[in-house]
Amino acid sequence: MSVIDIENLSFSYDRDAILENINLHVEDLDFLAIIGPNGGGKSTLLKLILGMNKCKKGTIKVFRKAPEKNLSLIGYVPQNTNVNTDFPIKVIEVVLMGHVGAKNPLFGYGKDEIACAMGALAQVGMQEFAQSKIGSLSGGQRQRVMIARALCAHPKILILDEPTSSIDIKGQKEIYELLKLLNQSITIIVVSHDISVILEYANKAAHINKRLSYHDISDKKKTFHTHNEGEHFCEVELLQMLGSEGCNTCDHEGHKEDTKWREAK
């Protein structure tokens, strides 16, 4: 079952096209990595999926409806979680924001909402920090809180924009392990620069640079046969392979060009 369907999508802010003829189908319980150069249109595509930008040409469906109709099914973790750290707010209040806009009790927070927020914190292993000030946490801990906030509304899809860009290596690994765990019940889409790490966890990869090339990488040994297990992939090699044009819908057999390139080496 596909959860997100994007067909013939093109988008531009002004005259220059940011995205051109994008086709993408995200299946239920996929772990999709979206990679590509800066300015290649990754964030724009996310904004379109989240209904923050309206698509002018082509269609986007989230669970077969327009994105803004199904916002409650998508959990979103924005890019910069290190801004506004002076803000006087407790961890639990940040997580409770996941509920904002739903029917509130007149004053304060409902008991069920608090229970639900504590549950989300427990899912990311942060429940003992519920009463801490958000600014007192480390970057990795804060990122977990943001994931909990997204989980608070029980989404079917979790979208993360550069979740590890400001976290140390140990923290990055922990975040990805957490995502892997969550992936058992939620579809996950991650935009990331750390391609060598993300591709160890993802089962699908989409490279975006105005156009999109899509790859099924669930069988890593077959896809990246020159490497041993656990070894990081060479990023240059990967980018060349994943970014190669003209294989929008390619599967393993479609990799012939890349294989040739690899053999020539």
Next chain:
Amino acid sequence: MIEALQFEFIQHALIAGILVSFAAGIIGSLIVVNRMVFLAGGIAHASYGGIGLAVFFGLPIFLGASLFAVGAALLIASLTLRKRHRIDTFIGLIWAVGMAIGVIFIDLTPGYNVDMMSYLFGSILAVSTEDLYFMGVLLAVILFVMTFWYRDILAVSYDSEYAALRGVHVRFFYTLILILAALTVVVSIKVVGLILVIAMLTIPVYIAEKLSHSLFSMMFLSGLIATLFTLVGLWFSYTYNLTSGASIILISAASLGLFLLLYKGK
């Protein structure tokens, strides 16, 4: 000092000081966490245009200043939402043009001779009963808005992009905060004057922010600290026969310096 309390104008000054301090504490907190300090400064100075117009047309000063300040706030809100990256230019513009309008209309007012300095630096010893009603109603409105929409305002202030995704009407709350800020600035003019109002909206808030774990406690604490500064400042100005608004600000600033020394030592 105690014998001064029998005078009606001193009683009015104290009540006004407390009402305005709490309004300034709550709204100042919102201004600081939303990084709108410069914006509030622009609105404060632009409201001088409203004072000039009110004097020229013979309207109540509070009414003229309020309408003008709210107008400036709405203008800034619509500009910010459209051209965010140029907002500092527009604020500077509104700041100066508002003041210029005020100066010109006071020039045009025939036979006008009231001391305009009182609007620039405050005249807490000349608070009328109507002024007190205005301040009381504004504080009540602020308290109502904050209890009713606390969660939405918290969400918009902390992370407006995410709040928008969760269905909060960011534009509405942003404009609402600006309008309340404009009205708070206008009532603060009576206490410290429009030039000094920024200090009243930020110094207590800065101290409270360091001591608070939530927006609510920051607002409450800011209100208490602002009240303390206002009362001590009033006492200081009464005892040494100094301008009240400036006394309040200098007491606040000195306390902030002391606080930072002690806080750092911790």
